[in-house]
Amino acid sequence: MDMNEIKEIFFQECEEQLAELESGLLKMNDGDRDPETVNAVFRAVHSIKGGAGAFGLDDLVAFAHVFETTLDCVRSNKLEPTQDVLKVMLKAADVLADLTNAARDGGSVDQARSRGLVKELEALAHGELPSAPSAAEAAPKPVKAAAPAPAPAPVKAAPAPTDDSGFQPIPFSFDDDFGGDEASAGMPEYEVSFKPRSDLYAKGNDATLLLRDLTRVGEMSIHCNMDALPGLDQLDPEGAYFKWTISVKTDKGEDAIRTVFEFAEWDCELDIRLIEDAASPVGGDEELPMIPVPFDLSALDGDEPAVETAEAPKPKSDAAAAVAAAETASNVTQLAAAAARVEKKEAAAAAAAAAANAAAQNNAAAGAGQTIRVDLDRVDRLINLVGELVINQAMLSQSVIENDNNGASSINMGLEELQQLTREIQDSVMAIRAQPVKPVFQRMSRIVREIADMTGKSIRLITEGENTEVDKTVIDKLAEPLTHMIRNAVDHGVETPEKRTALGKNREGTVRLTAKHRSGRILIELADDGAGINREKVRQKAIDNDLIPADANLSDEEIDNLIFLPGFSTADKISDISGRGVGMDVVKRSIQALGGRINISSKPGHGSVFTMSLPLTLAVLDGMVVTVAGQTLVVPLTAIVETLQPEASAIHSFGANHRLISIRNSFCPLVDVGRILNFRATQANPVDGVALLVESEGGGQRALMVDAIQGQRQVVIKSLEANYTHVPGIAAATILGDGRVALILDVDAVVGASRGQSLKAEISYAAAG
Amino acid sequence: MKKKVLTVDDSRTIRNMLLVTLNNAGFETIQAEDGVEGLEVLEEANPDVIVTDINMPRLDGFGFIEGVRRNDRYRAIPILVLTTESDAEKKNRARQAGATGWIVKPFDPAKLIDAIERVTA
Numbered sequence: 001m002d003m004n005e006i007k008e009i010f011f012q013e014c015e016e017q018l019a020e021l022e023s024g025l026l027k028m029n030d031g032d033r034d035p036e037t038v039n040a041v042f043r044a045v046h047s048i049k050g051g052a053g054a055f056g057l058d059d060l061v062a063f064a065h066v067f068e069t070t071l072d073c074v075r076s077n078k079l080e081p082t083q084d085v086l087k088v089m090l091k092a093a094d095v096l097a098d099l100t101n102a103a104r105d106g107g108s109v110d111q112a113r114s115r116g117l118v119k120e121l122e123a124l125a126h127g128e129l130p131s132a133p134s135a136a137e138a139a140p141k142p143v144k145a146a147a148p149a150p151a152p153a154p155v156k157a158a159p160a161p162t163d164d165s166g167f168q169p170i171p172f173s174f175d176d177d178f179g180g181d182e183a184s185a186g187m188p189e190y191e192v193s194f195k196p197r198s199d200l201y202a203k204g205n206d207a208t209l210l211l212r213d214l215t216r217v218g219e220m221s222i223h224c225n226m227d228a229l230p231g232l233d234q235l236d237p238e239g240a241y242f243k244w245t246i247s248v249k250t251d252k253g254e255d256a257i258r259t260v261f262e263f264a265e266w267d268c269e270l271d272i273r274l275i276e277d278a279a280s281p282v283g284g285d286e287e288l289p290m291i292p293v294p295f296d297l298s299a300l301d302g303d304e305p306a307v308e309t310a311e312a313p314k315p316k317s318d319a320a321a322a323v324a325a326a327e328t329a330s331n332v333t334q335l336a337a338a339a340a341r342v343e344k345k346e347a348a349a350a351a352a353a354a355a356a357n358a359a360a361q362n363n364a365a366a367g368a369g370q371t372i373r374v375d376l377d378r379v380d381r382l383i384n385l386v387g388e389l390v391i392n393q394a395m396l397s398q399s400v401i402e403n404d405n406n407g408a409s410s411i412n413m414g415l416e417e418l419q420q421l422t423r424e425i426q427d428s429v430m431a432i433r434a435q436p437v438k439p440v441f442q443r444m445s446r447i448v449r450e451i452a453d454m455t456g457k458s459i460r461l462i463t464e465g466e467n468t469e470v471d472k473t474v475i476d477k478l479a480e481p482l483t484h485m486i487r488n489a490v491d492h493g494v495e496t497p498e499k500r501t502a503l504g505k506n507r508e509g510t511v512r513l514t515a516k517h518r519s520g521r522i523l524i525e526l527a528d529d530g531a532g533i534n535r536e537k538v539r540q541k542a543i544d545n546d547l548i549p550a551d552a553n554l555s556d557e558e559i560d561n562l563i564f565l566p567g568f569s570t571a572d573k574i575s576d577i578s579g580r581g582v583g584m585d586v587v588k589r590s591i592q593a594l595g596g597r598i599n600i601s602s603k604p605g606h607g608s609v610f611t612m613s614l615p616l617t618l619a620v621l622d623g624m625v626v627t628v629a630g631q632t633l634v635v636p637l638t639a640i641v642e643t644l645q646p647e648a649s650a651i652h653s654f655g656a657n658h659r660l661i662s663i664r665n666s667f668c669p670l671v672d673v674g675r676i677l678n679f680r681a682t683q684a685n686p687v688d689g690v691a692l693l694v695e696s697e698g699g700g701q702r703a704l705m706v707d708a709i710q711g712q713r714q715v716v717i718k719s720l721e722a723n724y725t726h727v728p729g730i731a732a733a734t735i736l737g738d739g740r741v742a743l744i745l746d747v748d749a750v751v752g753a754s755r756g757q758s759l760k761a762e763i764s765y766a767a768a769g
Numbered sequence: 770m771k772k773k774v775l776t777v778d779d780s781r782t783i784r785n786m787l788l789v790t791l792n793n794a795g796f797e798t799i800q801a802e803d804g805v806e807g808l809e810v811l812e813e814a815n816p817d818v819i820v821t822d823i824n825m826p827r828l829d830g831f832g833f834i835e836g837v838r839r840n841d842r843y844r845a846i847p848i849l850v851l852t853t854e855s856d857a858e859k860k861n862r863a864r865q866a867g868a869t870g871w872i873v874k875p876f877d878p879a880k881l882i883d884a885i886e887r888v889t890a
Contacts (some may be wrong), residue, residue: 001785001789003789006782006785006789007783007787009781009782009785010781013780013781013782039824039826040826042824043779043824043825043826046853047779047780047824049853050782050853050874051780051782051783053853053874054782054783054874056785168789201842201845201870202838202867203864203867203869204844204845204846204847204867204869204888205847205869205888206845206847206888206890208890209887209888209889209890210887224826234790258888262870263869263870263871263884263887264885266864369777374865400877425865510799739887752881753870
């Protein structure tokens, strides 16, 4: 693993932490005051800061630090997490996400926004409440003691920002030389007096090791005073009885010696003193402290006997002797440990019980069971293999049925079981790739916040069923259409607070995003309580844009559906927010590309509801198997509205090549699939075949003529592009039970290829009745 | 024989860094993601030294250190705390729990290795 891979992992982790952060803040916004929620939020920011520091991502560290400081105030109950406070924090979470993305992709962030939030966060940490209309809320406890303010707006700060908690990021480098250099002779000499307390051993420190370590600082001679060692009968095996006096010759200064005792400082008496008449420094560069500094103030009891110093000619071997003596001491400790080992089992059991207890307490917060991370490629491979298995099983069934008409029951039973097992395996494998829609929903809450801010609206996003699972391939493609629809809902749908108040509505608008499973599909609903669709305006716009004739007689539902037509926009002027050249037609098309459908229902004055119905996976498709000119084709079931047997009286010719079919008083163009795909040179007689009424992009309907319907079936999708090449009119391929390849029809492409008429004409057919 | 280090940290990033740093320095590394898992793997891992974070879900560093020290077999094992926290009160709490030493994150690999060597035999 190299640095880049670790960095990649860091950014992945950031993404998870950011999601955790946002969901925690949203929970708090809903009144959740569980300390574990606050802790999880704190940990998320803390963790990002820690990793960012290791990579020297100073902007990120600086912002995360300010954020963390404010969160710590909440964690320690110094700051009440009111909705106003959380509003600032949610925005800070957005900035943190921006900074993370900028650090990864090298983009830039909105400096003014991040600086502004740093100020807001700092103000919160110092007990200043956000100036908001809701000042009537319970007065939060002020932050205790005005801590020194961190450097103002350190977002684009000096490379190594320091702050009140002393956090200093040290960029991480693997090139560091781990070796230490050896000390040489002729240096200042220090006298170290060191007397451990028994606590030193209890914390896993060891005098032996400290003395060994001291040999690395410089040349030393050592004396062990064992006067305090009692007789065996009085010996406390866990006591500490030795005191060492060490003289160290080093040019590394007193700090180097102190560093050795860094971890022992609290549990020993330590005195480090420069012996003044010692040789002068060789290098002379370093300034050495001339005054002995007592290391442990509490150790200055004054009742210690004078230090005996016995200098020996060969310091190293003397040190070894001391080490041996020290080892005795640590062996004594170990003896005690051994004696106590009898109770080990009980102790271990107690520790385990304690751990289990702690685990149980935190279980609710820890969430669902254990997970592993798997490379998506491996899952895809598995899904592919299971697809093959499904096909193979179907082939096997078919050949057994064909060859064994007498029905050997054991074979049939085995086959049935195999079929059931393959189905279960398929479902389980699909479930591996299934993920909750939560991350996408969470992203939407940010979009609502941003657009509400930009338009001065007050909006509450309510999400339901965010744990509803759907295939990752679907989730990935869901974000874009959803984003657009949310933008629309906030920008066009929900009224301004003033208008809402005037209308007698709640000042705060509500946008509700719901996900649920329904009959093997996922249903996503986006509802707002805004103004609803202004049908008069929509109608006028459609007439102005030549989309419908001025005298068209449309039902309310048909008018609502006009917004899905290409190039349609209800916004009077193109705003920054939703006028990005993307209309609802694009939304509809991307939903359809997913094998889904979208519907709208609107109630003027009460809001609109968009309903999307999507397949749970893109790897399997519900299709209608049809025959066209001797070929077997699969038509995605989602595209088919209804099937019908055309009667001669319903067919109308329209020029040499075009035919229409009248369905319930409206006309629909007939498309001969066999002709479009060049399976045959002349059009078949519609009366001999079956018409599949399909809905294509732009909402237009077409009647696809096929020769016969074989039945409905779930098919495993095999990419044509990946295995062969793109074929116009064909979306993908599949393998049927008899082993033959069947092509899956690309309904939109077929309709597009057949399109001789303009969209205007198409709508007028629908409107003609 | 290679010295064995048990690292306990909930951040994948830090775990990976520790893994690379420690392996490069010739240690054998065993990792746990939080205090609960740390205690679970302790017996099997039988480490020479433990490096643990403080802020962790389920069981934090303080609880983990206490848990380790409660087990007689591990009462003398050195435990280094590696954390971004640097305030004296928390340091003190970790000491009370039985931590051997304290290293402030983000760590300098040389200092970390130095600290580990300092507390292990």
